[in-house]
Amino acid sequence: MNEAVTIPETQRAGDVASATPFATLGLNEVLVRAIEETGYEMPSPIQSAAIPPLLDGRDVVGQAQTGTGKTAAFALPALQRITVERQQPQILVLTPTRELAIQVAEAMQTYARYFEGFHVLPVYGGQGMDSQLRQLRRGVHAVVGTPGRIQDHIRRGTLNLKTITTVVLDEADEMLRMGFVDEVEAILSHTPAEKQVALFSATMPSAIRKIAQRHLRDPVEIAIKSKSATVSTVRQRYCQVTSRHKLDALTRILEVENFEAMLIFVRTKTLTVELAEKLEARGFSSAPLNGDMAQVLRERTVGRLKSGRIDILVATDVAARGLDVNRISHVVNYDIPYDTEAYIHRIGRTARAGRSGEAIIFVAPRERRMLRSIEKATGKTIDAMPLPSQEDIVDRRVSQFKALITSTIESQDLDSFESVIASYQQIHDADLSEIAAALAFLVQRERPLSPKLPKIPDQKFDDERSSGQKQSNRDRPARGERKSSHDRPGAVKKPEAGMERYRLAVGRDHEVLPKHIVGAIANEAGLDSENIGYIKLYDAFSTVDLPEGMPKDIFQLLRKVRVRGQQLRIELDHRTDAKVDQESTGKTKKPKKPKKPKKPKRTGEKKREKRKESA
Ligand code: AMP
Numbered sequence: 001m002n003e004a005v006t007i008p009e010t011q012r013a014g015d016v017a018s019a020t021p022f023a024t025l026g027l028n029e030v031l032v033r034a035i036e037e038t039g040y041e042m043p044s045p046i047q048s049a050a051i052p053p054l055l056d057g058r059d060v061v062g063q064a065q066t067g068t069g070k071t072a073a074f075a076l077p078a079l080q081r082i083t084v085e086r087q088q089p090q091i092l093v094l095t096p097t098r099e100l101a102i103q104v105a106e107a108m109q110t111y112a113r114y115f116e117g118f119h120v121l122p123v124y125g126g127q128g129m130d131s132q133l134r135q136l137r138r139g140v141h142a143v144v145g146t147p148g149r150i151q152d153h154i155r156r157g158t159l160n161l162k163t164i165t166t167v168v169l170d171e172a173d174e175m176l177r178m179g180f181v182d183e184v185e186a187i188l189s190h191t192p193a194e195k196q197v198a199l200f201s202a203t204m205p206s207a208i209r210k211i212a213q214r215h216l217r218d219p220v221e222i223a224i225k226s227k228s229a230t231v232s233t234v235r236q237r238y239c240q241v242t243s244r245h246k247l248d249a250l251t252r253i254l255e256v257e258n259f260e261a262m263l264i265f266v267r268t269k270t271l272t273v274e275l276a277e278k279l280e281a282r283g284f285s286s287a288p289l290n291g292d293m294a295q296v297l298r299e300r301t302v303g304r305l306k307s308g309r310i311d312i313l314v315a316t317d318v319a320a321r322g323l324d325v326n327r328i329s330h331v332v333n334y335d336i337p338y339d340t341e342a343y344i345h346r347i348g349r350t351a352r353a354g355r356s357g358e359a360i361i362f363v364a365p366r367e368r369r370m371l372r373s374i375e376k377a378t379g380k381t382i383d384a385m386p387l388p389s390q391e392d393i394v395d396r397r398v399s400q401f402k403a404l405i406t407s408t409i410e411s412q413d414l415d416s417f418e419s420v421i422a423s424y425q426q427i428h429d430a431d432l433s434e435i436a437a438a439l440a441f442l443v444q445r446e447r448p449l450s451p452k453l454p455k456i457p458d459q460k461f462d463d464e465r466s467s468g469q470k471q472s473n474r475d476r477p478a479r480g481e482r483k484s485s486h487d488r489p490g491a492v493k494k495p496e497a498g499m500e501r502y503r504l505a506v507g508r509d510h511e512v513l514p515k516h517i518v519g520a521i522a523n524e525a526g527l528d529s530e531n532i533g534y535i536k537l538y539d540a541f542s543t544v545d546l547p548e549g550m551p552k553d554i555f556q557l558l559r560k561v562r563v564r565g566q567q568l569r570i571e572l573d574h575r576t577d578a579k580v581d582q583e584s585t586g587k588t589k590k591p592k593k594p595k596k597p598k599k600p601k602r603t604g605e606k607k608r609e610k611r612k613e614s615a
Contacts, residue, residue: 025051030114031076038110039268041291041318044069044338049222050198051077057196059219061212065202065369067336070170071107074198078142078166079108081196084115087139088163091120092191094147094184096174097522098124104170105144123159125149126524126557133158146523147175147183154190161190172201172208178522179515181207188215202369233351234331236359236378237385238371245456246334246362247278249387252453253332253360254284254312256388256396261305261327264314265346267335275334276314283447286312289319317342326352333361336370340377360385365531390453397449401440457549499533499545505569507541516563517544524554524561543573 022032022043043051046064054060054077064070074093082090091108095101105122112118121135123145136158143150143159153159167188169175175184197216201208212219241249250264264286266272272288279286287301287310298319304310306325315323317337331350337343343361350357361382363371375382388396408414421435440449495501506512514535521532521544533545550558558570 026055027051027076028080031080031111034111034113035072035076037113039270040072041269041316044073046070046222046338047073047076050074050220053220054078054196054198055080057081059196059216060198061204061216061219061221062198062200063202063204063221063223064200065373066171066366067370068338070200071104072111074168074170074200075104075108075111078168078196078198079112079115079118081166082141084118084141086163087117087141089140089143089159089161090163091142091166091168092150092161092164092187093142093144093168093170094150094175094187095144095170096146096178096180098122098126098146098524100171101144101146105142108142108144120144123149123153124523125152125520125561147180147187148519148523150187151183154187161187162192164191164195166196166198167191169197169199169201169211172199172211173203173205176205176207178519179513180519181211184211233355234347234357234359236347236361236380236382238361238363238382239385239387240363240365240368241387241456242364245454247275248454248456249362250279250332250334251282251284252388252393252456254279256392257330257358259358260311260329261308261325262312262330262332263320263323263328263346263349264312264332264334265320265337266314266316269316271335272314272316272319276312279312279314284312285310286314289313289315291316291318293319317346320346320349323349324352325349326355328352328357329355330358330360333359336361336363336367340374343374344378387456393453394450397444397447397451401444401449493534495545496533498548500548501543501545501573502570503573504542504544504563505540506563506566507538509539510564510566512537512542512564512566517542520561520563520568521546521558524557 022035022040023029025043025048027035046062046068050060050062050070050073054074060074062070062073064073078091093101093104095104101122101124105120108120109118112120119135119138119140120142121132121140121144123132123143125146125148127149132153136153150159154161169184172184175181197219199208199212199216199219239249239253254262264275266275269290269292272290276286276288287304289298289301293301301310301313302323302325305313306327308327313320314334328350331347333343333346337346347357347359350359361371361374371382421432424430424435425432504517506517514537517535518532531547534543535545536543555570558568561568
């Protein structure tokens with residue numbers, strides 16, 4: 001690799017003066033239109049650096065992680081280079097998981113929305129072969145898939161890669177970790193010698209560099225250099241939440257956090273408007289701030305925040321550039337920033353004029369690596385923030401309600417209302433506290449003191465960072481190299497909190513390695529390999545720890561998956577702890593006595609009883 005492009009500090013998403021708009025990167029009009037409609041304002045750093053050389057037909061090695069905008073960085077130029085009239089596969093993207101395959105395929109479909117007749121096919125295990133075969137026969141332009149299933153198709157002769165002109169290896173280090181290197185190599189050998197190859201990887205271990213050396217020709221190397229910065233007066237917290245639950249998580253935070261003004265960062269112009277509208281609908285007065293708004297309107301919106309007429313702004317990086325409002329006590333990174341520079345700029349919008357500030361960042365499980373980079377760059381640990389619970393919200397609403405009573409008593413002339421209550425009391429011979437309770441009930445109907453909140457599932461797999469004790473999966477040796485515990489007799493341990501143990505019908509007798517198990521499960525269950533826990537191999541079977549609460553359909557699917565020709569026949573490991581220990585140590589342990597379940601308290605009933613007694 002002889003050419004390296006390190007993104008200059010000044011060329012960042014959000015830097016109006018020096019960022020390159022999509023059109024000037026060389027992208028054609030239909031793609032630019034689609035991107036703008038998607039709501040992207042500015043190319044992200046990796047896009048600015050990778051799109052021009054890829055459009056020129058160069059090979060590219062990009063060091064980029066999820067969240068940097070890498071998908072568009074490779075998908076846009078690849079799309080521009082295909083011939084839609086040719087109904088043959090021209091783009092091949094290999095991804096480590098089916099989840100990513102679907103995501104990339106969806107992004108491609110969005111960017112190619114003005115390519116008439118364009119077809120992209122996501123191909124992954126666990127999905128019926130029939131529909132894949134039908135679509136392949138009909139003709140597709142791009143195939144995005146996991147190595148295992150792509151190889152299946154090659155073997156069956158249902159996918160011919162001879163017409164491929166661009167190959168993308170996405171999250172190459174993750175494919176390596178999952179033991180897919182041989183498959184990747186084999187697949188590449190079926191593609192024509194004359195082709196463009198782009199390789200993206202969050203890290204560049206030597207095995208990935210070797211692949212790049214073998215399969216890429218004179219590649220342009222791109223990495224985003226981030227400089228460290230200190231942000232001493234901002235308390236930083238992160239909240240692990242999947243994108244589906246972000247709005248509910250934000251709503252809870254808005255309810256319980258003591259904030260004066262809040263700036264919420266999102267990726268797109270469209271989302272600034274959507275989110276502001278959704279917050280309004282939930283009773284939080286807020287406004288969008290994006291680059292599409294005329295300067296006058298933007299200034300007016302910022303003015304409203306300054307004067308306290310609104311407390312929440314939902315902004316893009318571009319629009320919030322240089323924003324200086326002392327009232328901003330909180331910055332919420334609703335969408336994770338592209339890079340650490342953008343993050344540092346974002347949180348610099350709080351803690352102005354000698355005040356302190358709060359920064360909260362929403363992190364999806366796949367984005368945890370970016371969190372680490374941010375910690376490194378800011379030199380500070382970002383603490384885990386538990387989501388406010390139902391009880392927290394009730395407590396908060398009740399104390400606000402009480403404060404409202406106090407301030408009403410203090411500030412309002414209530415004489416005429418008092419006489420209404422007095423006459424009611426006389427006629428009905430009612431208890432004052434009962435009357436007050438009825439009025440309280442009426443007042444809270446619009447905004448119940450005890451609301452029914454939408455459920456947000458616990459992201460149980462993320463406690464290794466916050467406890468600071470357990471070794472991060474990322475830092476462990478690659479799966480293929482990881483020692484299975486048969487090397488350490490007696491080392492059987494219980495599943496970590498939030499995980500449960502499953503038993504698989506494959507073991508050492510079937511020449512199975514941990515990496516095979518990881519690959520199969522990650523692919524079929526759409527699970528990030530990080531979330532696959534401890535694996536132990538026995539002769540005839542093995543065990544694996546997976547996050548609690550596996551959906552039924554995935555469980556059924558996994559039962560049938562084959563590893564080394566054997567069906568996994570996964571089942572919950574019902575052996576008692578004693579038995580597990582016995583298997584490894586030969587000793588027996590007394591089983592624990594099961595605890596007696598507590599009788600639930602029925603407060604309503606109790607109260608009624610009490611009333612009856614006093615009547
Ligand atoms: P990726 O790193 O490719 O997984 O992208 C992460 C997210 O950023 C996706 O939701 C993209 O839609 C979004 N995204 C990518 N490029 C841009 C851009 N230039 N402006 C705004 N959002 C973007």
